[in-house]
Amino acid sequence: xxxxxxxxxERLEKxxxxxxxxxxxxxxxxxxxxxxxxxxxxxxxxxxxxxxxxGEFFGILGRNGSGKSTxxxxxxxxxxxDAGRIAVAGRLAPFIELGVGFNPDLTATExxxxxxxxxxxxxxxARERFDDIIxxxxxxxxxxxxxKNYSSGMQVRLAFATMAQSDADVMLIDEVLAVGxxxxxxxxxxxxxxxRAEGKTIVLVTHDLRLVERFCDRAMLIHxxxxxxxxxxxxxxxxxxxxxxxxxxxxAEGGELGDDLAVLDVWIENDGEKTESLPFxxxxxxxxxxxxxxxxxxxxxxxxxxNEEGTRVFAASTVEFGRVVAPLLPGERHRLRVRFENRLxxxxxxxxxxxxxxxxxxxVSGVRNRAARFSVxxxxxxxxxxxxxxxxxxxxxxxxxxx
Amino acid sequence: MTTRDAAIGPQLREISGPSAxxxxxxxxxxxxxxxxxxxxxxxxxxxxxxYLWSLMRPLMLFGVLYLVFSEIVKFGDGITNYPVLLLxxxxxxxxxxxxxxxxxxxxxxxxxxxxxxxxxxxxxPLATTLTAVLNLSVNLIAVLIFLLVYGVDPEPTWLLLxxxxxxLTAFTAAVGVTLSVLYVRFRDVQPIWMVVSxxxxxxxxxxxxxxxxxxxxxxxxxxxxxxxxxxxxxVWIVDPSAPTPAAVTGSSLFWLVPAGIVVxxxxxxxxxxxxxxxxxxxxx
Numbered sequence: 001x002x003x004x005x006x007x008x009x010e011r012l013e014k015x016x017x018x019x020x021x022x023x024x025x026x027x028x029x030x031x032x033x034x035x036x037x038x039x040x041x042x043x044x045x046x047x048x049x050x051x052x053x054x055g056e057f058f059g060i061l062g063r064n065g066s067g068k069s070t071x072x073x074x075x076x077x078x079x080x081x082d083a084g085r086i087a088v089a090g091r092l093a094p095f096i097e098l099g100v101g102f103n104p105d106l107t108a109t110e111x112x113x114x115x116x117x118x119x120x121x122x123x124x125x126a127r128e129r130f131d132d133i134i135x136x137x138x139x140x141x142x143x144x145x146x147x148k149n150y151s152s153g154m155q156v157r158l159a160f161a162t163m164a165q166s167d168a169d170v171m172l173i174d175e176v177l178a179v180g181x182x183x184x185x186x187x188x189x190x191x192x193x194x195x196r197a198e199g200k201t202i203v204l205v206t207h208d209l210r211l212v213e214r215f216c217d218r219a220m221l222i223h224x225x226x227x228x229x230x231x232x233x234x235x236x237x238x239x240x241x242x243x244x245x246x247x248x249x250x251x252a253e254g255g256e257l258g259d260d261l262a263v264l265d266v267w268i269e270n271d272g273e274k275t276e277s278l279p280f281x282x283x284x285x286x287x288x289x290x291x292x293x294x295x296x297x298x299x300x301x302x303x304x305x306x307n308e309e310g311t312r313v314f315a316a317s318t319v320e321f322g323r324v325v326a327p328l329l330p331g332e333r334h335r336l337r338v339r340f341e342n343r344l345x346x347x348x349x350x351x352x353x354x355x356x357x358x359x360x361x362x363x364v365s366g367v368r369n370r371a372a373r374f375s376v377x378x379x380x381x382x383x384x385x386x387x388x389x390x391x392x393x394x395x396x397x398x399x400x401x402x403x
Numbered sequence: 404m405t406t407r408d409a410a411i412g413p414q415l416r417e418i419s420g421p422s423a424x425x426x427x428x429x430x431x432x433x434x435x436x437x438x439x440x441x442x443x444x445x446x447x448x449x450x451x452x453x454y455l456w457s458l459m460r461p462l463m464l465f466g467v468l469y470l471v472f473s474e475i476v477k478f479g480d481g482i483t484n485y486p487v488l489l490l491x492x493x494x495x496x497x498x499x500x501x502x503x504x505x506x507x508x509x510x511x512x513x514x515x516x517x518x519x520x521x522x523x524x525x526x527x528p529l530a531t532t533l534t535a536v537l538n539l540s541v542n543l544i545a546v547l548i549f550l551l552v553y554g555v556d557p558e559p560t561w562l563l564l565x566x567x568x569x570x571l572t573a574f575t576a577a578v579g580v581t582l583s584v585l586y587v588r589f590r591d592v593q594p595i596w597m598v599v600s601x602x603x604x605x606x607x608x609x610x611x612x613x614x615x616x617x618x619x620x621x622x623x624x625x626x627x628x629x630x631x632x633x634x635x636x637x638v639w640i641v642d643p644s645a646p647t648p649a650a651v652t653g654s655s656l657f658w659l660v661p662a663g664i665v666v667x668x669x670x671x672x673x674x675x676x677x678x679x680x681x682x683x684x685x686x687x
Binding site (some may be wrong): 106 | 420
């Protein structure tokens with residue numbers, strides 16, 4: 001049997017009309033009764049259709065301004081869609097911002113009651129669950145404290161605990177978890193696991209790729225107000241990097257993303273063989289294939305390695321050693337090789353490559369983010385990122401005469 | 404959509420976005436009560452003197468007006484039980500101005516809630532009105548004590564007070580609902596309403612009673628639902644011998660005018676709010 005659908009969105013459209021001159025007062029309206037206000041139309045969501053199954057942990061990725069928050073607000077019933085259809089199975093609890101509706105002058109008890117009623121519980125149910133909520137938020141000692149005296153971490157714990165107890169069938173979560181500390185985040189994800197086991201659906205909106213890769217069953221990338229891709233979280237996260245890393249670099253120039261040059265492929269070899277697992281200490285090659293679609297006179301080709309935490313541990317570029325690369329001509333194919341002695345500690349690594357013009361470094365012609373991955377095996381490492389060749393000596397420097 | 408086995412879980416339901424009423428009657432009432440009662444408690448326990456402050460306002464206004472019109476201008480001499488009537492009128496009229504003035508900004512003030520939560524939008528102005536109703540009930544206890552201490556004899560017509568309050572509340576709420584949604588679009592509604600409130604205060608028989616109004620203007624004054632309600636209250640509660648609005652206008656059907664205005668304001672307010680509700684979150 002197929003899983004029942006929890007959220008069904010069909011051809012959703014949302015347009016904001018931004019008035020060029022906003023009539024803010026009755027006076028203006030009275031003085032210019034026939035003046036038509038002109039509007040700039042902002043298509044925030046265009047032709048968005050997707051389905052989320054019951055019990056799924058679904059991630060929505062997208063940059064600020066891509067439309068993901070608007071989508072969330074449409075799902076939560078805060079904005080009205082201009083076209084299309086949204087259907088939700090059961091009750092939906094939005095968790096769109098830290099402590100929504102929390103009143104700083106009220107105590108935790110009163111705030112929890114209001115918030116729970118907002119989420120759809122009755123006041124009696126809210127009171128019943130109060131102890132559980134406080135216990136989960138670990139705020140037993142602060143129940144009668146006014147909320148204005150809470151730290152932001154305490155507030156988000158309280159808000160999250162209320163939502164987790166709200167018994168909703170679908171939960172929408174926007175960013176907020178970033179506020180809590182690591183231990184609390186861990187606790188949140190345990191709750192998510194429990195809720196999913198109970199058949200609840202969770203939709204998480206974030207730009208934290210690691211959260212998506214670690215916890216989501218499926219993910220969706222919203223880019224430029226449309227769905228860019230839906231599917232396997234790793235692939236969607238990869239796509240997010242591809243789309244946005246280029247954007248960030250290119251932004252300063254205001255130009256469009258060049259398709260005149262492309263990084264075709266990136267791979268790793270050990271002893272002349274393609275591999276995804278490198279022994280520690282081996283001599284390895286990073287390869288990238290480049291093909292020009294248009295001439296670029298002054299190119300730089302750069303390749304870099306990131307570890308699982310996203311830290312760039314190593315980078316190499318054609319600009320090193322004062323080398324000047326000949327212009328890339330259309331139709332030609334170029335191959336970059338970086339040979340190195342592998343002193344990386346055992347972990348998983350990602351390799352990315354880009355091509356850009358040296359005279360306009362912000363203009364990236366082609367990029368492949370995390371295009372290849374490898375893991376390092378072997379070697380005895382006690383920590384760190386690199387295992388730099390070293391020696392170790394340990395001896396006694398002051399003897400105590402024993403009797 | 405095909406209906407499936409209930410054991411599978413909740414069915415898909417289309418969501419239509421924010422509205423004035425949506426979300427079920429029970430949830431509406433729960434929200435209304437929770438918001439209004441916490442707001443009330445906030446004013447009650449908010450400061451050291453708490454509730455005394457909210458009672459002080461009408462009482463101090465009463466004190467000043469009483470001194471002026473009873474001792475200096477000697478205006479109240481012609482009205483039976485003038486001090487009681489004055490206090491009663493001030494408490495009722497303060498309720499109207501407090502509720503409507505708070506309603507003007509209520510939706511905008513709760514912006515964070517409106518922009519982040521899905522709930523029937525009408526709850527906000529109604530909760531603001533309900534908070535004022537709670538205040539009014541406590542103030543009315545003070546009026547009752549004053550009535551008895553002053554020596555007004557209880558009448559069976561006192562039992563009609565809830566009906567009067569119900570109409571007053573409906574009218575107040577409707578005005579508040581209309582103002583709250585207008586303010587989202589037009590920010591000068593607030594100063595305009597301050598002026599209109601003051602005009603209403605003098606245009607309504609609060610300080611005076613209807614007999615002081617020159618003959619030709621009585622109908623005009625009594626067409627204002629607040630005026631008719633205050634005059635009815637005067638007959639029912641303070642002075643059974645006072646002329647009823649029907650007697651003043653000489654028509655037993657005159658009450659249809661203020662009643663019609665109340666109904667019109669209620670209908671217009673709800674219609675307007677209902678029409679704007681889906682877009683309020685975007686307009687803020």
